[in-house]
Amino acid sequence: MTATTRRPAAPRGARERRWTVALVIVVAMVWSVSGLNVTLDRLLGAPGDAWAILRQMVPPAFARVHERGAVGKVFESVYIAWIGTVIGALLSLPLAFLAAHNVAPVWIRVPIRQLFNAIRAVPELILAVILIPITGLGPWAGTLAIGIHSIGTLGKWATESIESIDSGPIEAVESTGGRWVSNMRWAVFPQVMSTISSYWLFRFEINVRASAVLGMIGAGGVGSELVSHLVFRDFPAASAVLVLTVGVVLTIDTISAAVRRRIITGSVGKSEPSRSAEALSDLTGIKQR
Amino acid sequence: MTPTPGQSNRPVRPRLRTRTVSIAAALTAFTVFAAREVGFDPSTFWEVWSNPLWEKFWPIPWDWVFDSGNVLQPFVETFQIATISTILGCGLALPVSFAMSSLTAPNRPTYLVSRAVMNVVRAVPDLFWAKLMVTAIGIGAFAGSWALTIFSLAVMVKLFSETVDGADPGPLEAARAAGGRHAPALRTGILPTVFPDYVAHSLYVFELNVRASVVLGLVGAGGIGRVLEAQRQFFRFDRVLGMLVIIFVVVWIIEQVSVSLRKRLI
Amino acid sequence: MIRLEDLSVTYPGGVEALRGIDLTIDDGEFVVVVGLSGAGKSTLLRVLNGLVTATSGSVVVDGTQVVGASPATLRQVRSRIGMIFQTFNLVNRTSVLNNVLMGRLSVVPAWRSTLGLWPAEDREAAMVALERVGIVDKAYVRASNLSGGQQQRVGIARALAQEPRLMLADEPVAALDPVTSRQVMGDLQKINRELGITTLVNLHFLDLAKEYGRRLIGLRDGEMVFDGDIADVTDETFRDIYGRSITDEDLLAMGDSPADGTEDV
Incomplete structure (x- = not known):
């Protein structure tokens, strides 16, 4: 092969762009690290410190934390997540009907959507910080924080599933002279209920993690156990609490995911797996292509 | 096809299945029990408005909030934590995600x-x-950065490995067929197709990190929350509220920027 | 009795769906409305029960003015008008009986229907409606488990459960096969004859129109171009209404094998 044809030159700019991006990342790293009070010996010492603690964590002191009632605390986290989810579900459901563009007039749906957005913007922990002075320390503060925060996401998801329904039955009920409430109950509700209840379960999975964290600032549940063991540098106990928590979280995830699959497939007769994937993409804010 | 109205062949109304009833009963019982365990107290909903503590939230001391040393300084620290942990976490996530996807895992044990x-x-x-x-x-912030790095890694590998799972296997097969070794095959066969998603997911993880930080x-892991915690312990809820307002405005702005960047990428 | 006077409908966006329609329909008539898709058939049916709002003119159904009526009046009017849809518009995830009971929503207090506490006489009315269309044995079956023809009969039963004075059917057989189409049209005809319910049916198939209609209304580009007894209808009439020759696609008998020529009726 002889190079008689003119070969195109590699396009300029691609290389430069790559280097610019690399430079930006390096500058961002340097700037970030400069603010973290990192000294060389801290940096070099960190893996060693972490390793030392990790070694003390094995074996976990299950018997000791069991005596202190850690198992009860883990369950308390589950109760908090459950009741928080129930509160969020019950309050968000009627609101979602008022927020969906295909069934609600604009003057009510815009403010309710904004309410959902505002609630979603406030993390549970911040809500708990505000609530604790009012309710006092304890699980009820955490439950309320989770319940309120759940209204935001559950409301948004429920609204979206209402907006995606078949509008035929709505027209049918309208044509019989039914009221708005009857229309929601008989034309919309049966269409969305299985999807929405699977969202509730999905939110419950998330809330179990959230309620574990809430305990760290005194809003009930297993978080307080972990904090107190770590403060006293009782690492075997801390790791036992950690293992218990992770075990419960993973168990609940597994059961709940199985139930959700059943709700979605069982109710339509055919598989509709996209819904739970959608729920995840709702949660993450990233639309799958 | 031409029946006359009457009591002829009407079906019997089906009874509720015992399984349905028992599941409903069990869920109700669990809910009631859990509600008692968490100290369910609906009176909070109406008593909250008359709680004298509300006065402590108001008025917001804006002078204090805008004094740079009080809020701005730790806020910058928050960003530094979020930035470094996003870079480290997402960087580590790249190889781990490839190991976690059935399409690109080098071998079964690594995958599992x-x-x-x-x-x-x-x-x-x-x-x-x-x-x-x-x-x-x-x-301090050093510890916070480590924690968020792990968190970023965990979230990122979940998102990105799913993207890799869904990628077109064709180019990868072509690269392997051409006799490429594993890593270079991934580099040329998969990475170009999933890279825009990788960047988009990274920006999203950065948003999460700003919130988390x-x-x-x-x-005690540094950033703006340190000040929040201190003011809370002094019962200066007016300052807490003022900081929250600032936090939400800034977080909201970052999200808007990041969302529009992500939209352009995908 | 239905009286339309100088009725026009313009949709947002400027599409003129109906222009200057004058029409009187007496009690107990069986009227078939034909026209190409987009000619305004669906709009004509929907202005009668107020699902579409007229831009100008007047629509009087049984002495009540529908144009500009209050929501309460509109509900009152609709409660006496049954409607049947091309796509059935059933709620698939609930039982046939629940679907039919929706026809009772205008007479049952909202709190009772919302809680599902349907009064016995309304359950009875729903059952009777199902018996009339011959599928009462499916009352407790999920609507999604029925065939297309059965689903449309549930749609008819839902309308019948309203105990209506007027029945509107918007392309009721467009989604059905020829055999089922004839059964459904037969049901509608029987209801019209036995119960004396005024019936308006939008149809696409001309042979069905000739077979079941007594009076025919032709719409073309939103204007009424024919109104007369079905006996006076010729192929020429259909050509006028459609503005083109009649093809196999316009006939139910041939409808499932798309046209290869332009054979007349």
């Missing part, structure tokens, strides 16, 4: 082990990591 480990890592809530790191390497300080 990386999935199992990442599932466990993700099951540990983010603030638990923060507290562990604070205990291990001391109070706001609360890190509540357990």
